[in-house]
Amino acid sequence: MPRPIQATIHTDALRHNLSRLREAAPDARVWAVVKANAYGHGVERAYEGLRGADGFALLDLQEAQRVRDLGWRGPILLLEGVFEVRDLELCSRLGLWHTVHCEEQIDMLAVHKTHVPHRVFLKMNSGMNRLGFKPQALRTAWARLNALPQVDEISLMTHFSDADTDKGIAAQVQAFDEATRDLPGERSLCNSAAALRFGQDPAVRGDWVRPGIAVYGSSPDFPAHDIAHWGLRPTQTLAARIIGVQQLQAGDCVGYGSTFTADAPMRIGIVACGYADGYPRLCPTGTPALVDGTRTRTLGRVSMDMLAVDLTDLPASGFGSEVTLWGRASNGAVLPIDEVARAAGTVGYELMCAVAPRVPVVVEP
Numbered sequence: 001m002p003r004p005i006q007a008t009i010h011t012d013a014l015r016h017n018l019s020r021l022r023e024a025a026p027d028a029r030v031w032a033v034v035k036a037n038a039y040g041h042g043v044e045r046a047y048e049g050l051r052g053a054d055g056f057a058l059l060d061l062q063e064a065q066r067v068r069d070l071g072w073r074g075p076i077l078l079l080e081g082v083f084e085v086r087d088l089e090l091c092s093r094l095g096l097w098h099t100v101h102c103e104e105q106i107d108m109l110a111v112h113k114t115h116v117p118h119r120v121f122l123k124m125n126s127g128m129n130r131l132g133f134k135p136q137a138l139r140t141a142w143a144r145l146n147a148l149p150q151v152d153e154i155s156l157m158t159h160f161s162d163a164d165t166d167k168g169i170a171a172q173v174q175a176f177d178e179a180t181r182d183l184p185g186e187r188s189l190c191n192s193a194a195a196l197r198f199g200q201d202p203a204v205r206g207d208w209v210r211p212g213i214a215v216y217g218s219s220p221d222f223p224a225h226d227i228a229h230w231g232l233r234p235t236q237t238l239a240a241r242i243i244g245v246q247q248l249q250a251g252d253c254v255g256y257g258s259t260f261t262a263d264a265p266m267r268i269g270i271v272a273c274g275y276a277d278g279y280p281r282l283c284p285t286g287t288p289a290l291v292d293g294t295r296t297r298t299l300g301r302v303s304m305d306m307l308a309v310d311l312t313d314l315p316a317s318g319f320g321s322e323v324t325l326w327g328r329a330s331n332g333a334v335l336p337i338d339e340v341a342r343a344a345g346t347v348g349y350e351l352m353c354a355v356a357p358r359v360p361v362v363v364e365p
C-alpha cells in the first residue's frame with residue numbers, strides 16, 4: 001500500500017483558466033507559459049488542458065522537444081533564447097521561435113548556418129533590468145537582426161517587474177512604446193498579472209500575452225485579489241489522508257520543538273504529508289487545510305513525512321479522512337495555493353513547482 005498522498009492535475013481547470021485569460025486580453029494570442037515543467041504540473045500532464053493555447057513559451061530545449069513530441073505543430077517560444085550557438089540548430093530543426101535579449105545572441109545567429117530563417121522576439125529591458133536591450137540600444141539590435149539572412153520576422157517584447165503591485169506598468173509601457181514606436185512587428189508585453197489587470201487596453205495587451213501563474217490557478221496579485229476575484233480555478237491539488245489520531249489535554253504539545261501547546265482538550269489528526277513531499281516546512285500553526293472538505297488549521301511544526309491538523313470541531317473526521325493541503329477537495333471546496341504560500345512567506349509559484357517526485361500524480365480530465 002503506497003503512502004496515502006497524491007497530487008491531482010485538473011485538466012478542466014487548465015482549460016477554464018486559459019479561457020479566462022482570453023477574456024481578460026481579448027484578441028491577443030496566448031502563449032501558455034510551460035517553463036519549469038509547466039510550473040511543476042508536468043508538461044505532458046498539462047498538455048491536454050493547454051493545447052487550446054496559441055503557442056507554448058518555455059526555457060529549455062528539452063522541454064521544447066517534449067512539446068513537439070506531444071504532437072504540437074504550432075509556435076513554441078524560448079523565453080530566454082539560446083545559450084550557445086549549437087542550440088540554434090535545434091531551433092531550426094524544431095521550428096522554435098526564440099527571444100534575443102543580448103548582443104551575444106545576435107553574434108550566434110550571424111554564424112548559424114540555416115536554410116530556415118528564424119522568427120525572433122527582440123527583448124527590450126524597459127526597467128526590470130533582468131534581460132533585454134536598453135531602449136537606446138534597441139534600434140541598433142533591431143537593425144543588426146534585420147540585416148541577417150538567418151532572421152525572418154522580428155517581434156518585440158518586454159517583461160514587467162511590477163504588474164502585480166501598486167507601482168504598476170505605466171512607466172515600462174511608456175518606455176517600450178517610445179523605443180519601439182516606428183519599428184514594425186508583433187508585440188508581447190503581458191505576464192499573468194498584466195493580462196488580468198490591464199489586458200482590456202489594446203496598447204498594453206499587444207499581439208501576444210504570456211500568462212503562466214494564472215493559467216495554473218494562482219492569483220498573481222494575491223492577497224490584493226484572490227483566484228475567486230479573477231475567476232480562476234486550482235489546477236493542482238495536493239491531498240493526503242489522516243494516518244493517526246491523538247487526543248490532547250490542556251498543556252500537551254504537538255510535534256518537533258513542541259511549538260504548539262493545547263490550552264484545552266483537543267483532537268488532532270496526523271496527515272501523511274511533510275516537507276519531503278513539497279509541503280513547506282515554514283508553514284506555521286494556523287495554516288489552513290481542508291479535512292473532508294471543511295476548513296481547519298495545521299498545528300505545530302511540519303515534519304519530513306507528516307503534519308498535524310486540528311480535528312476538534314470535526315468529530316466525523318478521523319483515520320482515513322481526506323486532507324486537502326491546497327487545491328480542490330472531493331466535495332468541491334477550494335483552498336487556494338496562495339493562502340498556504342502566504343503562510344509560508346512565499347508565493348504559489350514556489351509551492352506548485354516544488355511538489356516532490358515521490359508524490360504520485362494523477363491527471364483528472
Ligand SMILES: Cc1ncc(COP(=O)(O)O)c(C=O)c1O
Nearest residue numbers: 033079159191192210211212213
Ligand atoms: C518573460 C516571461 N514572460 C512571462 C512569464 C509568465 O509570468 P507569470 O507566471 O507571472 O504569468 C514569465 C515568468 O516569469 C517570464 O519570465
